[in-house]
Amino acid sequence: MKKILIAFICICFASCGSNTSIVSSWRDPNSSLSKEKFKKVLVVALMKDESSRRATENRIASNNPTVLNPSYNYLNQQNLNLTKEEKLSILQTEGFDGVITLRFIRADKETEYIPGTANYYGGMGYPGMGYGYAGGYGMGYGAGFGGWYGAYAPAYYTPGYYQENVYYYIETNIFDMKNNKLVWSATTKSLDVSDVTTTVDEIMEACVKQMRADGYMDPKSKDKK
Known part of the structure; x- marks a missing residue:
């Protein structure tokens, strides 16, 4: 079975450049992808818009559907009023050993001078x-x-001229469900989020590169069955 996150390496990126970059990242020094060996992972996109949530979760899960699972199939309107403990119990009952979350943090306007x-x-x-x-x-x-x-x-x-840009900050986390702890986290900064597919691909590409730089993922790792 393919390992989680290594599958992101196989994403095909349409553009040569990227509108997304890493702002900051953190890694649990005692954790790594090779240690966790996730086999069933929940993908959670915390968004107000349900259609954007589903599109984001589906895009990520499509890279390895045998391991990655959209959260809307498990955490949805039917169990919205459950307690945190009850929701956690659902995930444990379903056998999830890892969780990936994406959360919108804020949007900032920045003025840039184009010489x-x-x-x-x-x-x-x-x-x-x-x-x-x-x-x-x-x-x-x-x-x-x-x-x-x-x-x-x-x-x-x-x-030259001044140009006002809007940057969107997204937080990506990886949780180890077996030990119920955060093992890796990063904040990305995206200039254009009009296309969900492109934005998600760019975020995942930036995160994979950063995980390698942080030592959470083996720099020489490859996607193997």
Whole structure:
């Protein structure tokens, strides 16, 4: 049976870049993926929107459905009023030995200055300065400086500007149910969360890299049956 979390390595990411990065992480020094050896894990996305919750849990669980299980099949409206102990009893009865949780923390607006850029055209010779080549602007030999500068200067410099971005902070936790304790945690920062699938993939990719860096996951681990 495949081990939990190693399956995340097999996620196919559509984009070359990522809008998500790790802000902070923590690891129980006495815990590691190889020690836990999870076989049945619950995936919990704590979101106000039920459709977003299901989409997030399904996306994560789809990477290894034999191990990962969406929480909405076990913790839902039917048992919403149960106590914490009663909910924990359900998970123990179902045989879960691990839990992964995702929780929205906050959204922050940040203003970023985008610096101007200088652009240089190559292979144009000296347009409008004696060679009779207008460079596409209709400025031939003998054109005055004002017209020449007005036509060409904009192509050489783009002014800087301020841009306001909204960053979304998500907390990801891994719990060892056998010992009922938190074993790894991280906070990620995402610029764009309009596409749930892309955002979840980016969060999982960032977490896998960080787990390796923290020593929770073997850097050389591979997905094996």
